Amino acid sequence: MTSALAYLNAPQGSHPLVADMESVGIQLLAPPLKCGNLVQEAILHAPDVVICYDPLPSDELFKSLQALADTAPRPVLLFTIDGDTEMLDLALACGVHAFVVNGYGRHRLRPLVHLAQARFAREKALRDQLADLGSRLEERKIVERAKGVLMRARQVSDDDAFQMLRTASMHTNQRMGQVSQHIVHSARFADCVNRAGQLRMLSQRLAKLYLLQLAGMSAADATERQSQSLQRIDSNIAFLAKDLSQPTFGDLLTQVSDSWRALKAGLQAPQQASQMLQIDTLAEQLLAHAERLTDVLENAGAVAPLHVLNVAGRQRMLSQRYAKFAVLGLLGDRATQQRAQAGMAETRAAFEQSMDYLRDIPLSSPDIRAGLAVAAGHWSQMLAGSAPLKPGAGLLALAANSEGLLEAFEKLNALYEHSMQMLVG
The missing domain is CATH 3.40.50.2300 (Response regulator)
Structure with missing residues (x-):
């Protein structure tokens, strides 16, 4: 009825x-x-x-x-x-x-x-037919975006990228659109985690460069690197503000922006030895806020390999932080030296623990293993030259090894971010 x-x-x-x-x-x-x-x-x-x-x-x-x-x-x-x-x-x-x-x-x-x-x-x-057609069109767009991600990451052709998607779809028993969405999602969060992680490193690099100039390093060399780092932070914050959801991440990004404005103002003021501890404090505040944002982005990405990218990215920051503390100990009084020694010990333990983790995880390749070996060499030389750090040649060696270590982990981060395992989790 x-x-x-x-x-x-x-x-x-x-x-x-x-x-x-x-x-x-x-x-x-x-x-x-x-x-x-x-x-x-x-x-x-x-x-x-x-x-x-x-x-x-x-x-x-x-x-x-x-x-x-x-x-x-x-x-x-x-x-x-x-x-x-x-x-x-x-x-x-x-x-x-x-x-x-x-x-x-x-x-x-x-x-x-x-x-x-x-x-x-x-x-x-x-x-229902219209919705299905719309869904298929959206799925096709997502597949095309995922193919683009794979083509850039793996340097493969359009056909090879499509075959990768088909293979992943069959192995995971998911629609190709689902696999593609996962890849696009992972790649987006991988980029955001990497950029937020760079803010951690740049906070410590800028403090290190400030101290190196106070210690008598070539002003032109340090000023150029400082200018590059300033621009990089501004660029990364602008990218994250555009790419991230303001209701979800806006409060964390605001903390990063506020702490960056304070540090930037201090760095652009005339350099004075009396201000070096204040600069270090502001750099630590930016580090803490960038660290919180990076960790939240890692968890929001809901892709396990993002943790690898976060750990590898954090090594960049630790390399700069260790060098910063070494120069701070050279320039400071006894209380500052004690603070620097404690910071160096803490940073060294964290860096070496993460190196062990990165060596042991299955996510690797010949390029990644070679990159880790290069990083380990720079790290050993930096340790040897900082105990104790000496002015002149010792300072130059520390600066060179810290930059070499940074460059090695920049390359490693690109390898981790663009690896197929990272993209599909």
């Missing part, structure tokens, strides 16, 4: 709709409704059809029918005496499937209900 809800805009008992429904085998699930209750009752009863009688339909009825179409779509049959064409267009736009003008009759009730149901089913089929 067909079930129905009814809306009747007529004095009670003056219209035969309710009695006629029962006589032709249409079950009324509730007494005739008020206009404002249509959606609530439709959700509650889930009728096969909604039948309305309103001689002159109002805006309130059409708003209710639109809400019904948006919330709990059902076939709608509307009897009226208003044959205005604009009213017809409005009714169809609001989800009315049979708009009957001056045509009410008990003998016509069932055929018109069937007409409304048939049109509703047809519209639903067309909407």
Whole structure:
């Protein structure tokens, strides 16, 4: 039996709709409704059809029918005496499937209900087809984006990238669109994790360069690297502000930006030995905020290999932090020297623990292993030259090895970020 809800805009008992429904085998699930209750009752009863009688339909009825179409779509049959064409267009736009003008009759009730149901089913089929077509188009766009990621990362052709996607799809028993979405998602977060991680390193590099200049290093050399680092931080913050969701990450990025403004102002002021501890404190604040942002991005990416990228990126920061503390100990008083020694010991332990981790994980390649060997060489030389650090040649060697170590891990990060294992997790 067909079930129905009814809306009747007529004095009670003056219209035969309710009695006629029962006589032709249409079950009324509730007494005739008020206009404002249509959606609530439709959700509650889930009728096969909604039948309305309103001689002159109002805006309130059409708003209710639109809400019904948006919330709990059902076939709608509307009897009226208003044959205005604009009213017809409005009714169809609001989800009315049979708009009957001056045509009410008990003998016509069932055929018109069937007409409304048939049109509703047809519209639903067309909407489903349209949604499926839209989904396929979106999937195709995602596949193309994923192919682009793989082509850049693996230096392969369009056909080879497509074959990689097919292979991954078969091995994981997922649609190619799902695999592609995962790759695009992973690549996006890999880039954000890398850029946020660079902010950690640059905070320490800038403090190191400030101290090296105070210690008598070539001003031109340090100034050029300082200028590059300043531009790099500005560029990375602008990229993250554009790429990340402000409601999700905006508060963390604001902390990074605020701490960067304070450090930047200190670095651009005339250099003074009396300000070196203040510069170090501001650099540590930027480091803490960038570290928090990087860790949150790693977790938000929900891809396990992002942790590898985070660890490798953190090594860049630790290389600069160790060199910074070594120069700070050279320039400072006894209390500052003690602070520097503690910082060097902490940084060394963290760096070497991460090196052991990176050597042992299965995510590797001949290029990665060679890069780790180069980094280990620079690290050994930096340790040897900093215990204790001596002015002149010792300072130059420390600066060179810290930059060499940074360059080695920049290359390693690119290898980790672009590896196939990183992209597909």
